[in-house]
Amino acid sequence: MLEVKDLNLIYNQKLHVLKNINFEVKKGEVAGIIGLSGAGKTSILRSLVLLEKPTSGEIKLNGKDLSKLKERDLMIERKKISVVFQNYNLLSTRTVYENIALPLEINKEKNIKDRVLKLAEEVGLKDRLDHYPSSLSGGEKQRTAIARGMINNPEILLLDEPTSALDPNTTDRILKLVLDLNKKHDLSTIIVTHEMDVIKRACDRVVYLKNGEVNFFGPVYKFFIEKEKEIYEEFYKEINIDWKATRKKSGKENQKLIKVTFYGDSTHEPILDEISKKYDVKLNYIYGKIEHLKLKPYGTLIIVVEYEDRDIEGFMKELESKVYKLEELL
Numbered sequence: 335m336l337e338v339k340d341l342n343l344i345y346n347q348k349l350h351v352l353k354n355i356n357f358e359v360k361k362g363e364v365a366g367i368i369g370l371s372g373a374g375k376t377s378i379l380r381s382l383v384l385l386e387k388p389t390s391g392e393i394k395l396n397g398k399d400l401s402k403l404k405e406r407d408l409m410i411e412r413k414k415i416s417v418v419f420q421n422y423n424l425l426s427t428r429t430v431y432e433n434i435a436l437p438l439e440i441n442k443e444k445n446i447k448d449r450v451l452k453l454a455e456e457v458g459l460k461d462r463l464d465h466y467p468s469s470l471s472g473g474e475k476q477r478t479a480i481a482r483g484m485i486n487n488p489e490i491l492l493l494d495e496p497t498s499a500l501d502p503n504t505t506d507r508i509l510k511l512v513l514d515l516n517k518k519h520d521l522s523t524i525i526v527t528h529e530m531d532v533i534k535r536a537c538d539r540v541v542y543l544k545n546g547e548v549n550f551f552g553p554v555y556k557f558f559i560e561k562e563k564e565i566y567e568e569f570y571k572e573i574n575i576d577w578k579a580t581r582k583k584s585g586k587e588n589q590k591l592i593k594v595t596f597y598g599d600s601t602h603e604p605i606l607d608e609i610s611k612k613y614d615v616k617l618n619y620i621y622g623k624i625e626h627l628k629l630k631p632y633g634t635l636i637i638v639v640e641y642e643d644r645d646i647e648g649f650m651k652e653l654e655s656k657v658y659k660l661e662e663l664l
């Protein structure tokens with residue numbers, strides 16, 4: 335439904351911030367756009383709704399290239415994409431009710447009260463409708479901004495850093511709300527974030543932006559499995575394991591250092607235990623973790639295999655056939 339093709343954005347004819355960006359978002363999908371500060375996330379978000387006119391490339395919504403539309407047609411198509419900005423952009427002189435109703439008032443639409451009340455109930459703001467933004471918590475402000483974004487039944491909801499200003503419990507509740515709305519309305523949702531956890535817990539596919547380029551675009555599980563080392567080094571420096579030291583320590587004869595990746599149901603099965611017994615090899619676990627993604631878990635283990643005179647080739651072959659990925663690190 336949304337296709338971004340060879341998108342380029344150059345600010346002031348010199349700063350090339352978005353370089354040949356390609357990705358798509360399907361109907362009902364939750365896509366995440368992640369990158370470190372300065373990677374170009376906000377620039378993409380602004381380009382998607384033509385607040386920034388792309389220097390070249392296409393932004394196709396249901397086959398129509400928004401960047402080529404005339405002002406009037408663009409206004410019509412633009413209404414199908416709602417943006418919830420990071421600072422909420424709520425009007426301080428209007429109550430929660432009046433903030434949510436604003437887009438309907440501007441369009442002089444009917445049944446405003448019914449629609450606002452229904453949505454307020456859905457997002458959990460029924461008891462806050464006559465409050466002003468200054469008396470709302472961060473989570474309530476975010477709910478109000480999301481409700482206002484949803485009031486026109488958009489086809490795409492674009493959320494800019496929806497949880498970066500919230501505590502962990504409120505983050506949980508806002509992500510749950512976003513996923514509930516996504517399911518109930520079969521709504522395509524794009525979340526711009528710098529938090530890996532948001533990608534893990536809420537997204538189906540991810541666009542990983544690095545220095546204005548798409549470094550990865552694909553399913554979230556593939557992203558974490560294939561880009562693991564890179565993203566751990568970039569985003570979680572403090573828990574990165576010392577690969578060099580690990581390699582050195584295990585560099586003896588009749589030993590292999592392997593990395594095993596599981597995905598889905600096999601993550602919780604005793605595969606290694608069974609195969610190691612069958613081939614009578616000894617396993618020394620150096621590092622392990624299980625991550626819970628939106629749909630299925632994935633796990634990584636780093637193991638030293640001690641094999642003496644055992645059939646190590648048979649062991650490796652059988653293990654490879656039963657796990658998502660097997661790598662020999664040494």
Ligand SMILES: Nc1ncnc2c1ncn2[C@@H]1O[C@H](COP(=O)(O)OP(=O)(O)OP(=O)(O)O)[C@@H](O)[C@H]1O
Nearest residue numbers: 345349351369370371372373374375376377378528
């Ligand atoms: N309107 C603008 N004019 C000129 N340069 C800009 C403009 N907006 C952003 N930039 C520059 O473009 C680059 C990408 O910025 P952008 O805000 O898109 O990144 P970001 O990934 O959203 O970062 P952050 O997470 O810090 O918000 C930065 O070098 C920034 O200084």
